[in-house]
Amino acid sequence: MVAMQGFTQRCFTNWKNPSIPTMDWTGTALAVAALIFFFHALTWKTRANIKRLPPGPRGLPILGNLLTIGGKPHQDLRQLALKYGPIMHLRFGLMPVIVVSSPEAAELFLKTHDLVFASRPPHEASKHISYNQQNIVFSPYGSYWRNVRKMCTLELLSNHKISSFRSTRKQELDLLVHRIREAAAAGVAVDLSSEVTSFSTDVACRMIIGKKYNRDDFSEKGFDATIREGMQIAASFNLADYIPQIRGLDLQGLTKRMKIIAKDFDDFFEKIIEEHVQSQDENRVKDFVDIMLGFMGSEETREYRVERDTIKAIILDMLVASMDTSAVTIDWTLAELIRHPRVTKKLQQELKDVVGTKRTVEESDLEKLEYLDMVMKESFRLHPVAPLLIPHAAREDCTVNGFHIPKNARIFVNAWAIGRDERVWTDAEKFYPERFEGSDIDVRGQNFELIPFGSGRRGCPGMQLALTVVRLVVTQLVHCFDWELPDNMLATELDM
Template identity: 55%
Template sequence: MAWIWTALTGILFLYVIQELLTQIFKKKKKQPPSPNGLPILGHLHLIGKNPHQDLNRLSQKHGPIMYIRFGSVPTYVLSSPAGAELILKTHDAVFASRPPHEASKYICHEQRNITFGRYGPYWRDMRKLCTLELLSGHKISQFQAMRKSEIGLFVLSLKESAEKHETVDVSKRVAGLSADMVCLMVFGRKYEDKDFDENGFKAVVTETLELGAVLNLGEYFPVLGLLDVQGLTRRMKRLGKIFDVFLEKIIDDHVEKKQEKKQTLDFVDTMMGIMASGKAGFEFDRRHVKAVLVDMIVAGMDTSATVIEWAMSELIRHPQVMKKLQKELETVVGLDHMVEESHLESLGYLEMVVKETMRIHPVAPLLLPHESMEDCVIDGYHIPKNSRVIVNTYAIGRDPKVWPNPEKFSPDRFLDNNVDMKGRDFRLLPFGSGRRGCPGMQLGLIVVRLVIAQLVHCFDWELPDGMLASDLDMEDHFGSVTCRNTHLLANPTYRLQK
């Protein structure tokens, strides 16, 4: 026991010295405002289970560029469109890296994935390859028939529930649809829960997402990481092994069946083809393929499903908005047809509903953390190399200086303006922007628009058991993907004339 006390006293001593040096250094260079912190902890005690909301509250008091310290990690929080633009556009090249990330170290082969890849030639080449080969408009359109068939089955099963007057777990059903569509694109087949391991496919992906966002004390206090006091490293290593066994088996299956003619190559076929041909032009073996496959499943599955879940929650709470969207669908599509992807371009109000949903419920409210690769001055403030930088899009989306009446769900606010959601307008950044902006945006938007349109066109929706709209729990649950705190339950009534 004595050695633990000696070690802790040593660490405390080092932190006090570090703190003093930081204070001396800070006096020389202008630092952004900062809340009062504690020795060692920094500002960790001010952050609870919904960090986007806590940081929003703090920035309302301390300003849109704020300095906080998580243990030993200096962090800068930007909460205004102008600040976001400085990080994601003006100085994009400086802030395009990601901090070390333990989950992705164990699950994605030493951060060889895109999402948490450190900025450098490997990350650039891999991102370019995935953008061209997996997420291009051409590749996405190859899966159009698959989406039509899966969404058709989904509507059919909801219609059955409607006929039986069943209450539907909208969150669960939409998550299942999204998982099926992602698996068909990535692996060429659906996976039942039991196919993955004894924990189930969805549970393993959910745990990976959870570990990706959990407050990992080891990242802020290296010594706690060594001791693995939260047991996270153990869980990450276990998940890494489960994914590895699963992906190895899938890759082997694909290699064995290589000769079979397929109409559309799934992502595993495409990646293995590139590996065999050597056309990647950089080190590219099974480890890299597996890391990117995890990215595609984890980044693709829950993001779109969560946007749909939030949109349906808001539409059910706002029947007049739902009616207006149904009117648009009746005009463009007609009550004797289901929605097709070709209709999406003509559905202007649907676009506004999607924008408004993502303004008020951004799926990644703090984007993913960025890291500075060199010292930089932002709005007169000094941000040193290797600092963590967070853009709080939740705060931007709810800032009354940016959005009049920000708490109100009102798609019509986008009527007379050209606010873009694809990273060109820093008031609305659901996909981030710049070098690290989401490469799956086009795919995500097609799925989100199509599924919302279909759900609203094919069904009327009501809350169960006479529940009032004002009773619906709209609390967030922060994570890699910030979803509803409770599942959305509702009763559908089929409304098409076919």
């Protein structure tokens, strides 16, 4: 689980997705202009009166630079940053946006001025789906967020709690290996993405809500489909996030969909909570819902301020983060290993030396696998699961590197661009794990050349669990199987 980061993998990409209602952008622009011209005229300032903002491209009236961003925003923003610099100013609708694209700039925003940029901007989807932003991901900085994060870090995602589910992960991984072995014996091609996603879903459900759920246990659409629709809506480009004056019009039909999916989520979470409240089994391992319910109404833990809606919002956060992001990271890593047989053979040799061939990989083996560590760092560098980290928001006016950063500006940290910065990485586009040999660069947020989990106060609280799950699955699948592409497909033909 790359906790609290999962749905940003598709941030801004779904606004052109055919499954999302789309619009005629020319007509929309005219409609929006007519509706908010008055508001815009009241707030407009000429460039001569604005403090020294970072450089950036001029935008259109009302829409700003929105139309310059396509289906791969991290790549589009990187190209703009090559022209305007690692701290760049854009305008999305009426909202100022600062794009950060270098390790040095990331350190300024995520460490030097961390407290100033520790909040989140308003987010329409989270307001509807996550109980008015009571989740960890989009909750604004303040006492509520600090208390909830503290509870998650100490009570749900501590090393002790992660270790308590070791047998759960082993059981589900054994099932995954068994399914793949059966397919291999039958000579059937394996849909690896589907298998890994099922594994991630089952592990997440058992840890968070105590049991696995079938596809038909969650609304008419089914469990997986409902969760993924919620993720898709949350990651969809919503004009109302950038032009608040048109929020009530719901021009894209997203609010209507949010309300429907929010009702599905709420019904399901109520069912989960009631099952836990009514449970009489004192011997079962306590899952995350059990722990959070233990804090409701407790005088000893009033600092956590846990209410029923808080529990629901955190359940959703944990499920989304666990189900999607770990599976995506495993997909990218295995795809690179298939494309680079030399790397795969070297990793398999390390596994033979450390683990042997008479048993499967255990979690206790992971810290001994040095080349695995290099492989995972290289995968995170090239394919961060959240290419643009979840936006930060400026809590007050601030000066960074001589530039004025206005209050409420959205800060986008382009982790994908940082990982491919040619000033930092030799042959930056090449998958070459050996680049980390003898290097002290880590992924835990202290080295800003590599920040797949973010850094600072809003860094990923589930990082250790994510690293454990991802490394365990990759090593087990590489240790147990030799992989090749189907139908004589060449590795160079694999679309990355």
